[in-house]
Amino acid sequence: MADLSADLGFLRLRNPVLTASGTFGYGLEFAPYLDLNRLGGIVVKGLYYGPREGNPPPRLVETASGLINAIGLQGVGVEHFAADVLPELRKYDTAVFVNVCGADNEEYLRVIDFLEGQDGIAGYELNISCPNVKQNGACPALFPEATRLIVAAARARSRRPLIAKLSPNVTSIVDIARAAEDGGADALSLINTILALAVDLETRRPKLGNIFGGLSGPAVKPIALRMTYQVAKAVHIPVIGMGGIMNGADALEFMVSGARAVQVGTANFVEPGAALRIVEEMAAWCDAHGVARVSDIVGTLQA
């Protein structure tokens, strides 16, 4: 059987499959459906310092092979997470990444400061790219300098691995990726959702309470692959690819395009055991194609 381990430099994962923030709750919700110990890792739902209300419903609309969400990062806050969730997650042998949110730069740092005192966290994914919390999808990841500054500030606060999660809603994803690398990110994850609109023709109103939302699912995969490829060629730090991964072949396409690991997102909603099925399909593909180590295919796209 093929070696599925994924080396991120700062951390070696059992396999390249992580679950994407916002699609896997705090992890425990999925324990009835799959063995969390067999995942490469979990990126938990984004955390602000305090509990967060989220956006008014409707928060979801389905589109062709896609899902637009405008949840607005409703969540429990760091204290509740540390007291009630983290102790449960520590019982599992899997890498837990916390997706760190902030209304401003200071809040990102407060979240990190609080979590520094907590065991059982493999690293932070800096969520600088959620399109659903400010008007018109504004977020630090739309601007190279804002990205560099927040990444550098977070870097100075923690020695834990720091992943910057990038937005696709930009003119040049490579410029943002380089800014995050300059700021000291250990890895990049991309893509967050694509800013989108769904219209109810009869009422001529937006279908989402927040008007705009973020598009995910198979519909975005080609865009995510393109950006993964561009970014992986441009930076020296590991890239974690995501966007519409539904099966092992999708995940392997991201790796061929340059991703050293992947995240599975929307698929978790449709099939709560999807992430493990994807791991198994990747192993089967490697075995069928004589690939001894899945890491050997990273960045092998002949282009």
Added chain:
Amino acid sequence: MPHDPRARIIRRQSWGDFHLFRFESPALAASAKPGQFVMVRTAEGTDPLLRRPISLHDGGDGWMEIFFRVAGRGTALLAERKEGQTLDLIGPLGGGYQLDGEWSGRKAWLVGGGRGIAPLYFLGRALQVRGARVRVFYGGKTRAEIPLAGKFRDAGFDVACSTDDGSLGYRGFVTALLEKELAAGSPAGLFVCGPDPMMERTARLAQARNIPAQISLEAIMGCGFGACWGCVKRIKRQDGGKWRKICEDGPVFAADEIIWDEA
């Protein structure tokens, strides 16, 4: 097993847009409670992408039933499924109706509109077992939207129907029929499932008369098991009003917990 990818359909009935599937699922049948639901995959592939939440309509020895109405492409595809084919479903999900306390000899009134009638059969049977006297108020726009009236009567429930056009039973909204009947006497509990305006009206009627009412809310759901936070409603509890997940904290809520004005 909470995820059953191959529940075999052993019987199906259709009335226009309305469909009832009976399927084999011993695990579900052993654990499901009235008011719970399943998330059903409507087709292979990625379009439609998400599962659809559908109420459990009845259950027995190793089998369960769902009752649904075609509301869009997903449910239209689901309705094409034939006997002998399988359903891919996750469940039972949600908390269901609260049936604790003494029901023997007491009156339970069930109010359903359109596809919202679905969970009330399973519920009515459970109340019947507890000795309750079950009365069902069943509303629709026309008689074609009330296909299960005979089935409810056959189960021994006292059934009162209403249609907007008067083609069956009382002419007008089911809530108007309920209000008329409430003038003559109150039940020990009201159980409600249907369109939002109907449930809100019923909740207000119940609250004005201090009748405990349990409301089963509907929503578009991403996952159905609490992970996506997509299906929220403003719910008031000791800790104040919060967006709570309909799938996990509900779908059944006490009428006085629901804040209707906000989406």
